[in-house]
Amino acid sequence: MRTHKLSVSGAPPSPAKPQTYILIFFLFGAVVVLYLMRVNLSFAIDGPNGMASEYNWSHVQRGTLLSSFFNGYIVAQIPGGYASTKFGGWKVLLFSVTTCSLLTGLSPYASTLGFEYIAAVRVMLGLASGCLFPTLSAMLGRWITIVDRGRAYACADFGGLVGATLSGMLPMFLMPTKETTEYVGWPWMFNWPACVGLLWALGWFLLVSDGPETHTRISAAEREWILDGLAKEAKGTVKQKVPWKILLFHPALWAMYIFNFTANWTFYTLLTYLPQYMTDILNFDLSQAGMLFALPYLSFGIFEISTSVMTDFLVRQKFRVLTVRIAVTMFWSVPMLASFYVVAFKTLSVTWTIVLLTGTMAFLGGSSLNPFLTGNDLFPQSAGVVFGISNTLGTIGGIVSPILSGHLLKAGDCPDSNSQITPPESCVHAWKTIFLISACIQAVGFVLYFILIGVPFKNFGYTRLRWEAHKNLEIAPALEPTLN
Numbered sequence: 001m002r003t004h005k006l007s008v009s010g011a012p013p014s015p016a017k018p019q020t021y022i023l024i025f026f027l028f029g030a031v032v033v034l035y036l037m038r039v040n041l042s043f044a045i046d047g048p049n050g051m052a053s054e055y056n057w058s059h060v061q062r063g064t065l066l067s068s069f070f071n072g073y074i075v076a077q078i079p080g081g082y083a084s085t086k087f088g089g090w091k092v093l094l095f096s097v098t099t100c101s102l103l104t105g106l107s108p109y110a111s112t113l114g115f116e117y118i119a120a121v122r123v124m125l126g127l128a129s130g131c132l133f134p135t136l137s138a139m140l141g142r143w144i145t146i147v148d149r150g151r152a153y154a155c156a157d158f159g160g161l162v163g164a165t166l167s168g169m170l171p172m173f174l175m176p177t178k179e180t181t182e183y184v185g186w187p188w189m190f191n192w193p194a195c196v197g198l199l200w201a202l203g204w205f206l207l208v209s210d211g212p213e214t215h216t217r218i219s220a221a222e223r224e225w226i227l228d229g230l231a232k233e234a235k236g237t238v239k240q241k242v243p244w245k246i247l248l249f250h251p252a253l254w255a256m257y258i259f260n261f262t263a264n265w266t267f268y269t270l271l272t273y274l275p276q277y278m279t280d281i282l283n284f285d286l287s288q289a290g291m292l293f294a295l296p297y298l299s300f301g302i303f304e305i306s307t308s309v310m311t312d313f314l315v316r317q318k319f320r321v322l323t324v325r326i327a328v329t330m331f332w333s334v335p336m337l338a339s340f341y342v343v344a345f346k347t348l349s350v351t352w353t354i355v356l357l358t359g360t361m362a363f364l365g366g367s368s369l370n371p372f373l374t375g376n377d378l379f380p381q382s383a384g385v386v387f388g389i390s391n392t393l394g395t396i397g398g399i400v401s402p403i404l405s406g407h408l409l410k411a412g413d414c415p416d417s418n419s420q421i422t423p424p425e426s427c428v429h430a431w432k433t434i435f436l437i438s439a440c441i442q443a444v445g446f447v448l449y450f451i452l453i454g455v456p457f458k459n460f461g462y463t464r465l466r467w468e469a470h471k472n473l474e475i476a477p478a479l480e481p482t483l484n
Helices: 018-044 051-055 059-075 077-087 089-113 115-129 132-143 146-174 188-207 220-233 244-249 251-280 290-316 321-345 350-372 374-378 380-411 425-452
Strands: 462-465 479-481
Touching: 018 059, 018 089, 018 115, 018 132, 018 146, 018 188, 018 220, 018 251, 059 077, 059 115, 059 251, 059 380, 077 089, 077 132, 077 380, 089 115, 089 132, 089 188, 132 146, 132 380, 146 188, 146 290, 146 350, 244 251, 244 380, 251 290, 251 350, 251 374, 251 380, 251 425, 290 321, 290 350, 321 350, 321 374, 321 425, 350 374, 350 425, 374 380, 380 425
Parallel strands: none
Antiparallel strands: 462 479
């Protein structure tokens, strides 16, 4: 196998990589589609002619329904990561998106049968889509080398914000307003994503493969470049079974797990409840301010992409990967917490509330990227399992946060959806309590991440972290096993 010479920037010259770009595009598309199916309920449930109004659901019922997705989602994380490692991410992701599309298409009919039926469909939807990010991580580990992985992950993950953004804009075209019932209505908030998901599945089936070694249309130069890079990354490692002891107990990995939990708590709180906050407290109309609803989600993705470019640049300049991960995370953590605490403690104008919530999501996007890459850095061969464990814990926030928020809003005497009653001061305080809880949990996550991430692996059968010696591309950021 040919050895490439390093360029001045420290990276080997790269050939044209059309199949790699096609893979990233489809991974991006998968995240877009599955977020459309995940987030659509948050928008379809609100509005003067939304689901909550039509079926007269209370705050507690809304919170229960919004969290039901995550009850299935959490179960699928570790099995999804293991399945992608054992059977290949191509098959797992094809099954996931196809099943989710069918379940999403059935959602309007399930709603007519009763609250329990739509809740059950949402649980099954979460179960089917729970393997997305573990599979995405595993696919990137088979296709993308360390110097490009940050940008590739950010590009794919950006699909989540695009999906949330599109969900925020769909009510402008689909949902009836207070003045008119001309639009097709909330059922099409489910039907359109279902159709798009089935089209994605067809393209994935025809154009993508599990890895460069099995792809039938990839060029020899692109295949060799990818496999050479991955071989260098794995240099010094031994292909072995999943090291469960390390994955479950080592503090450095728990830094990632804890951070994922806290970041997901904040993200899911804003993802599921921001539309209701903006309609009930800030008095926006879902069907007329779709882009404004989408702005916080879009800012998250923009900052995540920008941070990935900066991170990969620093890695290419031969800075220690561990140093880069910590420094960039800290750089965005401080303004993120500051903006969130201001929203929680201060009574602000509508404009400043929008600005600070958008800033909170933007800085969260910048700070959360590097901790999420820890699994790929340390265990590229088991990246799907690592991310599965991490996202299992992270999804707890998605389950607890909506239920807790629903009970807080009920305790604050917040009026039910679109009752046209001005929220009392106790309701405003309930929303501030929701934001304050999220901000405090996020602060704990940042502190523990910085404390635990540098703990060595000596007591777990490994001599040192190879990312601590990451001086050039010949030394990959993986674990070096102890040789006895």
